[in-house]
Amino acid sequence: MTIHIDAEKGDIAPTVLMPGDPYRAKWAAETYLENPRCINQVRGMLGFTGTWHGHDVTIQGSGMGMPSLSIYANELISDYDVQTLVRVGSCGGMQENVGIRDVILAMSASSIATPSGSIFREFNFAPCADFALLVAAEKAAREKGVTTHVGSIYSSDTFYDERPDLNEQMTRHGILGVEMEAAELYNLAARHGRRALAVLTVSDHLITHEALPAEDRERSFGDMIEIALQAAFA
Numbered sequence: 001m002t003i004h005i006d007a008e009k010g011d012i013a014p015t016v017l018m019p020g021d022p023y024r025a026k027w028a029a030e031t032y033l034e035n036p037r038c039i040n041q042v043r044g045m046l047g048f049t050g051t052w053h054g055h056d057v058t059i060q061g062s063g064m065g066m067p068s069l070s071i072y073a074n075e076l077i078s079d080y081d082v083q084t085l086v087r088v089g090s091c092g093g094m095q096e097n098v099g100i101r102d103v104i105l106a107m108s109a110s111s112i113a114t115p116s117g118s119i120f121r122e123f124n125f126a127p128c129a130d131f132a133l134l135v136a137a138e139k140a141a142r143e144k145g146v147t148t149h150v151g152s153i154y155s156s157d158t159f160y161d162e163r164p165d166l167n168e169q170m171t172r173h174g175i176l177g178v179e180m181e182a183a184e185l186y187n188l189a190a191r192h193g194r195r196a197l198a199v200l201t202v203s204d205h206l207i208t209h210e211a212l213p214a215e216d217r218e219r220s221f222g223d224m225i226e227i228a229l230q231a232a233f234a
């Protein structure tokens with residue numbers, strides 16, 4: 001047990017999917033896992049463990065933003081010895097050719113700041129995905145016929161952003177989408193020698209201003225869950 005996760009050590013699998021939304025964790029576990037059981041309820045940050053095609057897997061909510069993700073990822077890595085962490089999140093599209101419900105595989109994650117900034121200080125570390133996970137996810141997405149983009153994303157500390165000039169520069173530099181956790185997940189995986197990937201679904205668009213409702217973000221992003229599971233156990 002840790003401060004934020006009240007599971008016993010053996011209750012958490014070496015492979016963990018991490019949605020920001022704890023209710024997406026519940027929906028994904030009940031939809032895709034066999035014999036899912038709730039292993040964490042502390043602060044309502046639900047976690048479930050079950051099996052997928054015979055493989056043990058945990059789906060644990062991370063909360064929103066890098067400080068929250070950092071708490072759960074640190075405890076999963078240091079206290080539960082988790083080896084593979086795959087974020088399954090929503091994101092905002094930042095390119096004209098990136099559509100609502102498209103999947104983005106985050107090869108790298110830029111940021112203005114992360115919780116690891118105090119360690120790196122003047123060093124601009126480039127957080128990137130585990131290559132084998134990335135390749136396996138791209139293959140799984142291609143085989144499913146899901147419209148998928150592989151490239152760089154932006155991990156932001158703010159959802160309600162007031163820097164249109166910065167968004168313009170990111171779009172100009174090929175950033176595919178914006179979310180709020182992947183950069184710190186990649187930092188932690190690099191520091192501890194673990195595998196990490198962010199598989200994202202576009203839930204709204206910064207250029208077209210289309211947006212899906214909360215229920216869709218919670219319960220309808222099945223393609224990214226299947227892609228994440230297939231990549232984790234490829």
Ligand SMILES: O=P(O)(O)O[C@H]1O[C@H](CO)[C@@H](O)[C@H]1O
Pocket residue numbers: 019020021063064065088089090091159178179180181217
């Ligand atoms: O849908 P999740 O996984 O929570 O991800 C995105 O949605 C939240 C903002 O609405 C942030 O956590 C952002 O990263």
Ligand SMILES: O=c1cc[nH]c(=O)[nH]1
Pocket residue numbers: 090091092093156159178179180203204
């Ligand atoms: O962080 C996020 C997540 C979804 N959509 C956004 O615009 N930003």
